[in-house]
Amino acid sequence: MATLQNENRVSSPIKNSPTAREMLVDDQEIRRALWALRRGPISFRRNNVIACEGDSADYIFMVASGVVRTCRIFQNGERAVVAFYLPGDLLGWADKTHSLSIEAASNATVLLFKRTSLVSMATRNNKVARLLLNLATSELLRAQEHATLINRSAKSRLLHFLSNLSRRSGTRDAIGLPMPHQDIADHLGLTIETLSRTITHLQQCGLVSRNGPRGITLHDARLISRA
Amino acid sequence: MATLQNENRVSSPIKNSPTAREMLVDDQEIRRALWALRRGPISFRRNNVIACEGDSADYIFMVASGVVRTCRIFQNGERAVVAFYLPGDLLGWADKTHSLSIEAASNATVLLFKRTSLVSMATRNNKVARLLLNLATSELLRAQEHATLINRSAKSRLLHFLSNLSRRSGTRDAIGLPMPHQDIADHLGLTIETLSRTITHLQQCGLVSRNGPRGITLHDARLISRA
DNA sequence: CGGCAATTTGAAGGCAGTCAATTAAAGTGG
């Protein structure tokens, strides 16, 4: 399909950014140092609010299990899901207050870190400093990458999302979508109807197949970033 | 115009994030410390490439004058302008290589900072550490804010862009657009035709007025974030 | 003044949105 090959980049520029999980596994020393600062884990059920827009951003969160989303609600009731966070991801960077609400997209458990503690530890341990900078940088890259979807078709947006999710969650083929279609639609700037139709379309193109409404298998290996 | 009021947020959650310029002005000590590390300034003419996608990200850039843009080119020749950077802004955060090309959107001069030098200085001076973290955080917020435009109308996108540009450039009313329409269109995910039509539309609504093709005056004070 | 680039305006078509109805799945209580 010509449109497809043209619209989608085969390579992923994010591949050089190790996930939080990878970096933490790499360095036991840092893990132990950070572990001493943690609060939690705290459990949240799906759709529970972890932090509100405007709340003081005293804590940084790390997803331990499940999926967490950041949202903005507009005055007309529309919602934008800015990002999803998977186990190992760190979220909640902000200067003073959270600019987005933080919510559990599935049942989830999260760890809390006092922001000032992280910063002061970073000034004593430059491995921690590099880790934090890398984490912030990789989240910036993800956000910028997501922003490039603004002028792309529904098909492109969905393929981008699926291959990203596949890579980040570490599964090479079958993806069990851990969040409802409405969340994905609000993340990609589509309606749930268009999302459903686009999945069907990709299926007809032979790019994906479905295992029930929440199960999707990516077929085209080019769409899966090589680890 | 009901649609307008509903679609656009009156408040800007970014207002709490000081710009690089403000923070640098605030603290002479940090300014002097960083100034010692600078290379440059280097001048670039409009459309000159400052760094290519894939280049080793050894240096962080600070805009001294003019406007710098970060871009991605797709295989079909389409371009996405991910962000614009104004004087005082820091850009080029990356793990190992730049994931976007960095180009001069107008004639511009930039300063260079060796990334490893910045990081090691941050581990010695926690004011510098906080500065860097704040700068990275505020850029993350801008990128996330931009990503929320993905499901909004052309009018919303343009108003968002204009009020942001007005606030960041420090001008309260008349904005001299420092970049061509094509750059703005590629940034907002629109065509230049739609951009032009949308400007005309805003003018007919009485929200803006024009002083020539590059000059725009915002009328509705609600759209200008209060400093 | 001439030539080129940038912007504006017009007309027609396409992709995604809206509205509405159906089907499937998940949660609840008996």
Place this chain on the structure above:
DNA sequence: CCACTTTAATTGACTGCCTTCAAATTGCCG
């Protein structure tokens, strides 16, 4: 375990916003 309720997902017909293609106009710089 099954009937019932509620939520989530799919499919269809139609509308609308933005794009595409084309042409005219303006502005800039030699």
